[in-house]
Amino acid sequence: MENIIEVKNLSKTFGNKIALKNVSFNVKRGETFGFLGPSGSGKTTTIKMLTSQLLQTTGEIKVFNQPLKKQKDASFMKRIGILTDNSGLYDRLTVLDNLTLYSELYNVERKQINEILEVVNLQNETKTQVKKLSKGMKQRVTLARAMLHKPELLFLDEPTSALDPVNMKHIHDGLRELNKQGTTIFLTTHNMMEAEQICDRVAFLHQGEIKQLDTPQNLRIQYMDESVTLLLKDNRSIVVNKDEKGAEEIYQYMRSGEVVSIHSNEPTLGEIFVQITGRELA
Numbered sequence: 554m555e556n557i558i559e560v561k562n563l564s565k566t567f568g569n570k571i572a573l574k575n576v577s578f579n580v581k582r583g584e585t586f587g588f589l590g591p592s593g594s595g596k597t598t599t600i601k602m603l604t605s606q607l608l609q610t611t612g613e614i615k616v617f618n619q620p621l622k623k624q625k626d627a628s629f630m631k632r633i634g635i636l637t638d639n640s641g642l643y644d645r646l647t648v649l650d651n652l653t654l655y656s657e658l659y660n661v662e663r664k665q666i667n668e669i670l671e672v673v674n675l676q677n678e679t680k681t682q683v684k685k686l687s688k689g690m691k692q693r694v695t696l697a698r699a700m701l702h703k704p705e706l707l708f709l710d711e712p713t714s715a716l717d718p719v720n721m722k723h724i725h726d727g728l729r730e731l732n733k734q735g736t737t738i739f740l741t742t743h744n745m746m747e748a749e750q751i752c753d754r755v756a757f758l759h760q761g762e763i764k765q766l767d768t769p770q771n772l773r774i775q776y777m778d779e780s781v782t783l784l785l786k787d788n789r790s791i792v793v794n795k796d797e798k799g800a801e802e803i804y805q806y807m808r809s810g811e812v813v814s815i816h817s818n819e820p821t822l823g824e825i826f827v828q829i830t831g832r833e834l835a
């Protein structure tokens with residue numbers, strides 16, 4: 554699969570503060586790629602450099618097969634969508650007027666606004682002024698705006714940080730659908746559940762460096778415990794090693810008909826992150 558983003562030896566320093574250290578990765582066309590890291594690990598800095606909002610100190614970035622600096626033009630901006638914390642919404646305008654303004658800029662059909670409003674669950678707030686919305690609602694309008702023109706490549710910086718579980722699910726469903734329709738998604742998050750649910754591959758960022766990069770499934774297998782858990786009929790659960798002795802134990806429990814279920818002890822992405830970096834994601 555063709556790379557839509559190529560990053561080689563990327564670094565960024567602010568004065569003597571190193572925000573990003575020699576980071577390299579590729580994002581394939583069609584995938585949802587997650588950049589996971591705790592606060593201050595360099596996620597926003599990376600998104601800003603990938604979207605031409607910030608210049609790198611050293612390293613190369615290619616987007617759509619072109620070095621990035623040559624592309625800061627309208628045609629490039631039309632191919633991407635960006636959600637960052639600075640919302641850029643017009644506070645005194647309604648939700649609908651904000652999106653209409655944007656749709657005119659990007660030649661988006663009116664019916665697409667209604668579609669997107671449903672994706673972000675704001676179909677009943679179209680006439681509400683943005684200044685009267687809650688933080689989570691504003692985040693959803695900003696997200697709607699970033700997705701409205703169904704960009705080839707969508708950058709989302711912590712897209713669901715202010716959302717409750719119901720709206721988070723709405724957004725995840727919407728992102729999956731957009732991805733199915735062909736949008737490549739690059740998202741940052743410190744929410745490992747979010748990453749597990751929607752990302753095809755994830756990079757673990759810690760203090761400006763990529764510590765791991767793989768599919769969630771491969772990471773879970775790589776860091777899997779050498780044991781399995783048996784749930785028995787009397788509600789006991791026992792942990793058995795994956796060795797000859799363990800096999801014998803499992804055999805005995807199976808023979809006596811006590812086993813309800815057996816499952817492997819796969820760690821969550823959050824647990825893997827702690828194993829690698831010694832600190833929590835959130």
Ligand SMILES: Nc1ncnc2c1ncn2[C@@H]1O[C@H](COP(=O)(O)OP(=O)(O)OP(=O)(O)O)[C@@H](O)[C@H]1O
Nearest residue numbers: 567570571572590591592593594595596597598599
């Ligand atoms: N304009 C700036 N000037 C100086 N230092 C900066 C600037 N922007 C970011 N930094 C520093 O770079 C590091 C990475 O910051 P960045 O905002 O990329 O982290 P992040 O992973 O997005 O964190 P968060 O989840 O809190 O948004 C931090 O130590 C931050 O203080």
